[in-house]
Amino acid sequence: MPEFIDVHRGMTGITPEVLKEVNQANRAIQDEEGVNFKQAWADPESGLVWCLSEAPNAEAVKRIHERAGSPTEEVYSVPVQV
Amino acid sequence: MPEFIDVHRGMTGITPEVLKEVNQANRAIQDEEGVNFKQAWADPESGLVWCLSEAPNAEAVKRIHERAGSPTEEVYSVPVQV
Numbered sequence: 810m811p812e813f814i815d816v817h818r819g820m821t822g823i824t825p826e827v828l829k830e831v832n833q834a835n836r837a838i839q840d841e842e843g844v845n846f847k848q849a850w851a852d853p854e855s856g857l858v859w860c861l862s863e864a865p866n867a868e869a870v871k872r873i874h875e876r877a878g879s880p881t882e883e884v885y886s887v888p889v890q891v
Numbered sequence: 892m893p894e895f896i897d898v899h900r901g902m903t904g905i906t907p908e909v910l911k912e913v914n915q916a917n918r919a920i921q922d923e924e925g926v927n928f929k930q931a932w933a934d935p936e937s938g939l940v941w942c943l944s945e946a947p948n949a950e951a952v953k954r955i956h957e958r959a960g961s962p963t964e965e966v967y968s969v970p971v972q973v
Contacts, residue, residue, distance in 0.1 A: 850972050
């Protein structure tokens with residue numbers, strides 16, 4: 810399954826509780842698009858958040874994020890990994 | 892140990908071999924700054940690369956990347972994770 814990294818901005822001050830809630834909202838519906846959110850990392854200072862997922866394609870990741878209330882246009886395929 | 896995500900740009904067309912070489916160059920000297928590069932993901936289309944590391948601080952990550960020939964100013968602390 811292809812993997813993707815998506816980027817969210819403007820989450821300055823994000824707490825572990827908020828990231829957990831956002832993640833749970835995405836995971837609650839991810840099966841409907843065949844997406845599997847694997848990990849997420851957040852920097853409260855810059856407000857940047859990165860999610861790592863497996864999905865059939867980038868559009869599926871975008872749709873889940875949008876429906877779960879955390880939309881982003883920045884979804885990148887990451888076929889090259891170490 | 893704090894964790895960091897750093898971002899590299901302009902790596903359009905990056906291959907698994909190139910990412911492996913860059914990663915090895917960083918790992919070869921990482922102990923000198925107490926850094927541990929854990930994973931890296933690359934999107935050959937956008938030219939974006941993300942590295943996940945453990946390190947004492949962001950400056951240590953920057954110094955290793957600079958000395959290894961893959962400098963970046965974009966090193967973010969990621970204390971919030973799911």
